[in-house]
Amino acid sequence: MIQSEQPMISVQHLNKQFGPGCPQCMNPGSRKLYKNFCTVCHTVYSCQDVSFDLYPGEIIGVVGESGSGKSTMMRCLYFDQEATSGEVYLQAYKDGSRNLFAESTQQKRYIRNHLMGKVYQNPMLGLRMDFTSIGNIAEKMIAAGSRRVSEMETRGMELLEKVHIPIHRIKEAPKHFSGGMQQRVQIAKALSNRPPVLLLDEVTTGLDLSVQASVLDLIKALQRELGISIVLVSHDLGVVRMLADRTLVMLDGRVVEEGLTDQILEDPQEAYTQQLVHSLL
Amino acid sequence: MNSLLTIEHLSKTFTLYNLDQQIEAAADVSLHVNEGEFIGITGKSGSGKSTVLRCIYRTYLPQKGTIRYQSAAYGEVDLASAPDRVMIDLRKREIGYVSQFLNVMPRTTARELVTQALLEMGKDPQQAAGETERMLDHFELDSKLRDSYPATFSGGEKLRLNIARAMVKRPRLLLLDEPTASLDHASKVKVKTLIEQLMHEGTTMLGIFHDLEFMEGLCSRQYHMQDGRFHEGGTPEAAGRFLRDQKV
Numbered sequence: 339m340i341q342s343e344q345p346m347i348s349v350q351h352l353n354k355q356f357g358p359g360c361p362q363c364m365n366p367g368s369r370k371l372y373k374n375f376c377t378v379c380h381t382v383y384s385c386q387d388v389s390f391d392l393y394p395g396e397i398i399g400v401v402g403e404s405g406s407g408k409s410t411m412m413r414c415l416y417f418d419q420e421a422t423s424g425e426v427y428l429q430a431y432k433d434g435s436r437n438l439f440a441e442s443t444q445q446k447r448y449i450r451n452h453l454m455g456k457v458y459q460n461p462m463l464g465l466r467m468d469f470t471s472i473g474n475i476a477e478k479m480i481a482a483g484s485r486r487v488s489e490m491e492t493r494g495m496e497l498l499e500k501v502h503i504p505i506h507r508i509k510e511a512p513k514h515f516s517g518g519m520q521q522r523v524q525i526a527k528a529l530s531n532r533p534p535v536l537l538l539d540e541v542t543t544g545l546d547l548s549v550q551a552s553v554l555d556l557i558k559a560l561q562r563e564l565g566i567s568i569v570l571v572s573h574d575l576g577v578v579r580m581l582a583d584r585t586l587v588m589l590d591g592r593v594v595e596e597g598l599t600d601q602i603l604e605d606p607q608e609a610y611t612q613q614l615v616h617s618l619l
Numbered sequence: 620m621n622s623l624l625t626i627e628h629l630s631k632t633f634t635l636y637n638l639d640q641q642i643e644a645a646a647d648v649s650l651h652v653n654e655g656e657f658i659g660i661t662g663k664s665g666s667g668k669s670t671v672l673r674c675i676y677r678t679y680l681p682q683k684g685t686i687r688y689q690s691a692a693y694g695e696v697d698l699a700s701a702p703d704r705v706m707i708d709l710r711k712r713e714i715g716y717v718s719q720f721l722n723v724m725p726r727t728t729a730r731e732l733v734t735q736a737l738l739e740m741g742k743d744p745q746q747a748a749g750e751t752e753r754m755l756d757h758f759e760l761d762s763k764l765r766d767s768y769p770a771t772f773s774g775g776e777k778l779r780l781n782i783a784r785a786m787v788k789r790p791r792l793l794l795l796d797e798p799t800a801s802l803d804h805a806s807k808v809k810v811k812t813l814i815e816q817l818m819h820e821g822t823t824m825l826g827i828f829h830d831l832e833f834m835e836g837l838c839s840r841q842y843h844m845q846d847g848r849f850h851e852g853g854t855p856e857a858a859g860r861f862l863r864d865q866k867v
């Protein structure tokens with residue numbers, strides 16, 4: 339039953355700031371900011387006290403205006419950036435008993451290589467543009483301990499087929515690919531180590547509708563067939579509605595509202611969410 | 620009879636921040652549904668009928684009141700305050716909602732759409748495939764259409780598919796928000812047959828039908844809504860009660 343279920347990932351009080359802080363902004367309770375920004379010392383508070391649980395096989399949507407901290411949160415969860423404070427627990431790592439942020443660099447690398455996959459908003463960050471597509475996948479598999487070339491080739495081909503990259507193009511470098519194809523190679527790469535958790539930052543943004551549809555379809559299949567838990571950041575409320583059962587709304591680095599996706603979209607409680615829903619629908 | 624759903628003093632007011640306006644859509648609504656009943660809700664446009672159904676399903680978040688539901692898996696649950704994860708699970712397994720609109724996944728065929736609903740609740744693939752075919756047969760969805768994408772369907776075809784998807788799960792509680800509003804007569808008759816069949820199998824239903832006469836014979840009781848409030852009526856008992864209350 340649902341009530342006794344353990345979260346796959348539990349994020350607790352995640353904070354990320356850029357800058358040292360000053361008396362005006364140091365104390366979270368009495369912080370005075372312009373949006374996420376301290377006008378005195380110019381510190382940016384990109385994530386403020388972000389907490390949520392992601393359950394096995396669940397897709398959780400994250401929406402919010404540009405600059406609200408969505409990508410920063412994803413970067414902290416994937417250790418691309420170091421969180422300023424907070425805790426995150428992963429069920430697949432030591433039964434969720436350890437705060438990942440407090441683990442050694444080596445352990446973090448292990449977690450990233452073996453237990454998580456990420457698709458970046460900007461494909462330049464997620465792919466080596468001058469490697470072949472299959473080489474990109476092999477790179478991630480080698481990082482996860484794979485050494486057998488034949489195995490990497492088979493798996494690579496299987497994954498690229500899954501994301502509809504034509505077989506005769508898998509030896510091409512992604513820099514020659516369209517944006518949609520690059521995103522799909524990123525997805526294939528992220529899946530190569532069979533991670534229980536996938537972080538997707540704007541996977542469908544900028545793709546034309548038919549490609550978008552095939553990416554959405556793929557994500558849904560991943561959840562259904564492989565039981566992967568997914569954090570899905572998207573500007574597109576239609577995408578979130580289709581894929582996510584629950585949704586978080588972020589503003590100025592904070593989670594201002596969370597609930598069932600259809601409830602967030604049809605009956606938003608916060609003034610900001612109403613405005614967001616009306617402006618994007 | 621065992622009660623399945625008891626709503627007490629449910630209120631829902633929408634705050635529209637950009638217009639600085641409040642809309643009281645439901646005010647102090649109370650309603651009671653027993654297991655196996657088919658309850659109709661009537662009322663003028665804007666009287667709050669859909670609001671009540673959507674509060675039960677948590678598409679709307681009620682402000683006040685309780686919605687006590689007797690769940691097979693969880694025992695008594697207050698749907699007005701149950702955790703989101705419990706609501707999601709109940710939607711998968713126990714509570715269905717059919718409206719006039721179909722929310723489809725791209726590149727999912729009609730057949731897959733119905734099968735997925737069954738797989739979600741843990742049925743095995745073979746059983747799910749069989750039940751899907753039977754349901755699509757019942758609605759006489761053309762066999763050519765079964766492997767096409769619903770985005771290309773006519774309004775009536777979409778709607779029949781939508782109803783098929785909700786009904787195939789044989790939910791414990793089915794909420795119907797004018798599911799037949801734009802169907803032709805023949806399709807309506809099919810929906811009615813299925814409703815009858817589901818009733819026999821024990822599904823409890825709460826439905827809004829603008830032509831409730833069409834459901835005659837099925838409907839056990841009616842509630843009439845006016846300005847966000849209920850006025851029970853339409854049954855001999857209610858009339859009798861009303862008369863008794865008039866005694867001075």
Ligand SMILES: Nc1ncnc2c1ncn2[C@@H]1O[C@H](COP(=O)(O)OP(=O)(O)OP(=O)(O)O)[C@@H](O)[C@H]1O
Binds near residue numbers: 374411
């Ligand atoms: N390295 C940095 N130094 C200073 N500020 C930063 C840095 N990285 C991000 N920020 C700031 O953090 C805030 C959150 O940025 P983030 O990229 O997380 O937003 P986002 O919600 O992903 O926006 P978008 O929807 O545009 O992708 C922004 O105000 C941004 O300017």
Ligand SMILES: Nc1ncnc2c1ncn2[C@@H]1O[C@H](COP(=O)(O)OP(=O)(O)OP(=O)(O)O)[C@@H](O)[C@H]1O
Binds near residue numbers: 604662664666669671
């Ligand atoms: N999501 C919403 N946001 C704001 N107001 C809403 C929302 N949903 C309903 N309302 C308002 O609540 C009132 C009741 O609406 P509701 O949809 O419940 O009526 P109804 O009885 O189902 O009408 P109809 O027969 O036309 O479907 C209306 O004034 C409507 O404008």
Ligand SMILES: [Mg+2]
Binds near residue numbers: 539
């Ligand atoms: Mg971003």
Ligand SMILES: [Mg+2]
Binds near residue numbers: 670
């Ligand atoms: Mg209505």
Ligand SMILES: [Zn+2]
Binds near residue numbers: 359364378
């Ligand atoms: Zn400061």
